[in-house]
Amino acid sequence: MSGLFSSSIARKVAMALSALFLVFFLLIHVAVNMLSVFNEELFNTASHFMGTNPLVQFAMQPILMFGVVFHFVMGFVLEIKNKKAQGVKYYKNNGAANSTWMSRNMVYSGAAILFFLILHFKHFWVHEMNVKYINPLPEDPNRYYEELVHVFQSPITVVIYVIGFIFLALHLLHGFQSAFQSMGANNKYTKAIKGFTKAYAIVIPALFAFVALFHHFNH
Amino acid sequence: MNLTLKIWRQKSKDTKGKMVDYKVTDISEHMSFLEMMDVLNEQLVAKDEEPVAFDHDCREGICGMCSMYINGEAHGPDRGITTCQLHMRMFNDGDTITIEPFRASAFPVIKDLVVDRMPFERIQQAGGFISVNTSGNTQDANAIPISKHAADEAMDAATCIGCGACVATCKNSSAMLFVAAKVSQYALLPQGQVEATDRVLNMVKQMDQEGFGNCTNTGACEIECPKGISLENIARMNREYLKASL
Numbered sequence: 001m002s003g004l005f006s007s008s009i010a011r012k013v014a015m016a017l018s019a020l021f022l023v024f025f026l027l028i029h030v031a032v033n034m035l036s037v038f039n040e041e042l043f044n045t046a047s048h049f050m051g052t053n054p055l056v057q058f059a060m061q062p063i064l065m066f067g068v069v070f071h072f073v074m075g076f077v078l079e080i081k082n083k084k085a086q087g088v089k090y091y092k093n094n095g096a097a098n099s100t101w102m103s104r105n106m107v108y109s110g111a112a113i114l115f116f117l118i119l120h121f122k123h124f125w126v127h128e129m130n131v132k133y134i135n136p137l138p139e140d141p142n143r144y145y146e147e148l149v150h151v152f153q154s155p156i157t158v159v160i161y162v163i164g165f166i167f168l169a170l171h172l173l174h175g176f177q178s179a180f181q182s183m184g185a186n187n188k189y190t191k192a193i194k195g196f197t198k199a200y201a202i203v204i205p206a207l208f209a210f211v212a213l214f215h216h217f218n219h
Numbered sequence: 220m221n222l223t224l225k226i227w228r229q230k231s232k233d234t235k236g237k238m239v240d241y242k243v244t245d246i247s248e249h250m251s252f253l254e255m256m257d258v259l260n261e262q263l264v265a266k267d268e269e270p271v272a273f274d275h276d277c278r279e280g281i282c283g284m285c286s287m288y289i290n291g292e293a294h295g296p297d298r299g300i301t302t303c304q305l306h307m308r309m310f311n312d313g314d315t316i317t318i319e320p321f322r323a324s325a326f327p328v329i330k331d332l333v334v335d336r337m338p339f340e341r342i343q344q345a346g347g348f349i350s351v352n353t354s355g356n357t358q359d360a361n362a363i364p365i366s367k368h369a370a371d372e373a374m375d376a377a378t379c380i381g382c383g384a385c386v387a388t389c390k391n392s393s394a395m396l397f398v399a400a401k402v403s404q405y406a407l408l409p410q411g412q413v414e415a416t417d418r419v420l421n422m423v424k425q426m427d428q429e430g431f432g433n434c435t436n437t438g439a440c441e442i443e444c445p446k447g448i449s450l451e452n453i454a455r456m457n458r459e460y461l462k463a464s465l
């Protein structure tokens with residue numbers, strides 16, 4: 001085990017594990033969001049469960065927070081190390097000749113997601129903490145739907161969210177399949193993983209965007 | 220062909236360099252890129268100017284010495300070749316061509332287009348070998364059964380010529396493709412198993428110490444590699460490394 005977390009490969013694997021965890025979390029998140037489109041009560045029930053279940057609140061939520069923070073801090077650390085390793089810049093460099101824009105700009109798509117996340121936290125999480133602990137309101141298991149609709153009434157918020165989801169798609173288009181390579185999986189399934197990455201990276205952010213737009217235009 | 224060349228000139232490791240413009244005339248499209256450079260240098264010598272220093276040796280794509288970054292790509296715009304195998308017919312009359320040294324903190328410029336690629340030698344020395352008894356009792360390698368598939372993959376990995384185009388191309392200056400090729404050529408064969416654990420740990424440690432960056436799987440190295448070394452080798456090295464550390 002010695003030196004495992006100080007080596008370049010170990011850092012890569014840690015990055016990939018945190019990323020796959022986030023990819024899995026997105027799936028749960030989008031599923032709950034989609035409920036709000038089809039059924040107000042179901043959405044309230046699911047949100048109330050997530051907001052009050054101790055396992056979710058005190059085990060899964062801290063792990064998620066740690067996962068997000070670890071992922072972006074590690075992402076920035078690796079970027080700084082890599083810039084240092086590069087040294088003098090080329091006078092002319094034709095990156096497009098051999099790699100995708102997404103793969104070369106993970107730190108920028110990541111930074112855009114981080115900016116979105118800060119806003120997202122302000123909208124939902126800070127609000128949650130406020131009504132739960134700081135200025136407690138009487139427990140209302142049906143408040144979630146109204147709150148969701150309320151956030152998406154602002155056109156500026158909806159635009160920022162949609163832009164955030166576009167960057168999420170760009171980030172995932174490279175990131176998802178890349179995580180498998182980082183963990184040493186490059187085999188007969190790689191083609192399928194790349195195909196699944198394309199579908200996931202487009203469909204999931206599109207659904208998130210759809211939910212935001214749906215509530216903006218339906219109320 | 221008449222061409223304008225923008226070439227990085229730098230007197231020594233510790234001096235500052237800059238891009239300098241040169242004109243060459245009557246270049247045949249059948250010339251290799253290095254022959255074109257020879258024409259330029261003859262012009263410069265005739266004018267009593269310092270010729271452009273560049274690395275080269277075999278001029279047939281097997282030694283890995285020629286190392287220029289041409290028009291923003293390692294070994295220029297063609298695929299599966301080194302600079303000595305790049306032909307002038309890839310360019311057009313009147314073109315401006317930029318020629319720079321391979322860039323990476325671990326590969327400092329020694330002079331003009333010549334860079335120090337000793338870090339690769341030190342990585343190789345850290346584990347890129349097998350220990351064989353050569354006291355006259357050496358076993359015939361053919362006596363050890365090896366599947367055709369494994370032999371082919373090991374041979375593919377072994378075609379790496381250590382040119383450093385992967386590092387030069389990588390936006391992170393990562394040496395993963397080179398090290399992965401060297402780890403893989405042994406990892407795939409029975410002769411490599413005995414020292415497998417030490418090999419991958421020591422070579423990766425040396426790679427990190429030399430100051431190469433982290434791979435982010437852009438795949439640029441695989442495209443620019445003159446020998447078509449595959450990213451599969453990097454995945455194999457990651458597996459070997461995890462197996463060796465856990």
Ligand code: HEM
Nearest residue numbers: 016019022023072075106107110114175176178179182435
């Ligand atoms: C919070 C803001 C974020 C930042 C600043 C960020 C930054 C980065 C950076 C710089 C990388 C490239 C590192 C590398 O490949 O070694 C990366 C990779 C990745 N990110 Fe993010 N990211 C963020 C959020 C997310 C989110 C929300 C997800 C998914 C739900 C995600 C999924 C991925 C994946 C799958 C990879 C590829 C991992 C690998 O290649 O092994 N990221 N991220």
Ligand code: SF4
Nearest residue numbers: 379380382383385444
């Ligand atoms: S992996 Fe390819 S590009 Fe890198 S050193 Fe070997 S031959 Fe050159």
Ligand code: FES
Nearest residue numbers: 276278283285303
């Ligand atoms: S001079 Fe030997 S590979 Fe080009």
